[in-house]
Ligand code: AHM
């Protein structure tokens with residue numbers, strides 16, 4: 001009988017990556033610390049109503065509102081605090097930035113500073129937390145440019161191509177960490193008895209073609225013309241210009257939607273829409289150019305998706321090439337199966353070139 005392959009823990013995987021000189025010791029420590037923080041968050045999320053952690057966080061006057069203008073859940077605050085505390089003292093970071101905090105958090109003077117920057121959305125999809133839907137933590141790692149003692153907002157304003165690692169932890173029926181350090185995208189499942197993340201999906205691959213799309217259709221009337229055309233053609237199915245039937249899924253928790261796409265393909269779209277504000281191409285207000293945040297959500301997810309053979313775009317340009325001008329910049333997001341992302345981008349390019357929908361349908 002063949003011997004079953006030895007299970008590979010996250011720790012062993014990272015040590016082997018270090019031996020291959022794909023990561024250094026500090027980056028290994030950083031990823032281990034983030035993974036440990038995610039285990040703590042998983043416990044808090046898993047307690048649900050029993051832990052008294054559901055509902056909104058209290059602010060000075062009613063609900064606490066974060067920099068994004070959203071009411072914070074208690075678990076948003078808990079997850080943010082867990083990540084900050086876990087990462088403060090290891091000596092691997094110069095600073096953190098969080099979707100929940102207006103300004104970056106430099107490592108306190110009491111601790112040594114390292115040369116990495118960590119960005120995170122501590123609890124993505126938290127509006128779903130009270131209804132027990134999968135949520136997750138998304139993170140991105142950058143090198144700190146210049147002197148780690150002088151870190152500021154500007155230090156973080158790097159394009160997604162500069163990320164040295166990215167990942168998410170999904171708190172679902174099982175807790176999984178999905179990680180890239182620029183050498184493929186790998187999935188680890190938390191063994192709850194052992195307390196260890198175990199490698200369960202090496203080299204995740206997204207099928208290039210798909211028949212599944214994920215979008216919040218309730219915003220349809222606010223979309224721009226090429227989005228209307230693209231989704232109209234998806235919905236037309238086999239009888240339409242795409243010549244095949246499409247299925248739709250929308251969990252409204254990006255981590256869960258992207259996890260499905262990494263597992264079985266699909267396209268995830270959160271396009272610009274009129275109610276959000278400034279059109280991204282007008283570049284007047286980067287904080288209102290979409291719903292999802294470039295640096296905490298779009299960049300890490302784009303790196304994971306590209307490393308798994310997929311594609312990621314604003315609808316007009318590669319997300320990872322976007323140079324941020326604002327820490328909390330937002331961006332339209334199209335990511336997933338490569339051929340489908342390219343199809344969606346085509347609708348935008350043809351619209352920008354003045355090609356009419358009927359002509360596009362025959363193209
Ligand atoms: P959050 O970071 O405040 O949770 O917001 C991001 C979430 C994504 O997880 C999800 O894709 C999107 O918002 C859902 O938006 P909508 O409620 O408009 O469908």
Ligand code: MG
Nearest residue numbers: 121124125297
């Ligand atoms: Mg989020």
